Amino acid sequence: GESVGLHLPTLSVQEGDNSIINCAYSNSASDYFIWYKQESGKGPQFIIDIRSNMDKRQGQRVTVLLNKTVKHLSLQIAATQPGDSAVYFCAETGRTGRRALTFGSGTRLQVQP
Amino acid sequence: NAGVTQTPKFRILKIGQSMTLQCTQDMNHNYMYWYRQDPGMGLKLIYYSVGAGITDKGEVPNGYNVSRSTTEDFPLRLELAAPSQTSVYFCASSDGATNEKLFFGSGTQLSVL
Numbered sequence: 001g002e003s004v005g006l007h008l009p010t011l012s013v014q015e016g017d018n019s020i021i022n023c024a025y026s027n028s029a030s031d032y033f034i035w036y037k038q039e040s041g042k043g044p045q046f047i048i049d050i051r052s053n054m055d056k057r058q059g060q061r062v063t064v065l066l067n068k069t070v071k072h073l074s075l076q077i078a079a080t081q082p083g084d085s086a087v088y089f090c091a092e093t094g095r096t097g098r099r100a101l102t103f104g105s106g107t108r109l110q111v112q113p
Numbered sequence: 114n115a116g117v118t119q120t121p122k123f124r125i126l127k128i129g130q131s132m133t134l135q136c137t138q139d140m141n142h143n144y145m146y147w148y149r150q151d152p153g154m155g156l157k158l159i160y161y162s163v164g165a166g167i168t169d170k171g172e173v174p175n176g177y178n179v180s181r182s183t184t185e186d187f188p189l190r191l192e193l194a195a196p197s198q199t200s201v202y203f204c205a206s207s208d209g210a211t212n213e214k215l216f217f218g219s220g221t222q223l224s225v226l
Contacts, residue, residue, distance in 0.1 A: 042219055043220050044203070046214050046215070103155035
């Protein structure tokens with residue numbers, strides 16, 4: 001069935017290094033993708049989004065790459081900081097409605113000082 | 114602005130009890146959503162609404178009901194609580210017209226014993 005999934009459940013990096021979190025999706029009709037950050041005990045917070053007519057989008061210290069050929073999405077965090085430690089979710093426009101997102105299971109990012 | 118506000122933050126129910134999770138937003142968003150998040154998992158869509166008076170089922174609607182009498186409020190009702198409904202519930206809203214970015218509340222942690 002249609003799904004959004006992640007390759008690595010946990011990613012551990014050293015402070016100052018760059019982090020790359022990957023996500024695979026299976027619905028080739030998806031046209032909108034979004035990354036959320038969730039800190040312990042809090043609701044998800046928007047990080048960055050990208051539409052299917054783009055293959056790269058940059059924000060502050062974050063970059064999202066979209067490869068529609070292999071249905072792969074990645075989030076790159078530059079100069080990772082301890083405050084970046086959280087669970088990161090990718091999501092896509094789901095089958096239940098154009099603006100009802102389908103979420104992946106998440107990747108936990110641990111930043112070592 | 115307060116954004117998306119959920120109450121209560123925590124609740125323990127006995128099997129068979131009922132309760133309503135409250136959600137209100139002050140951003141004048143047309144789209145509102147209810148998600149549940151089980152431990153170590155992503156978010157699953159329960160119900161959503163594209164405007165006052167309009168609701169629709171998501172991926173996991175069984176055991177829940179919703180109503181949308183105003184733009185601001187989107188309560189979620191559990192009629193006969195079951196242990197399988199133990200989860201963290203997140204309400205979210207979005208503009209919808211200009212972007213699909215969801216704003217999330219801080220969540221309600223529900224335990225059914």
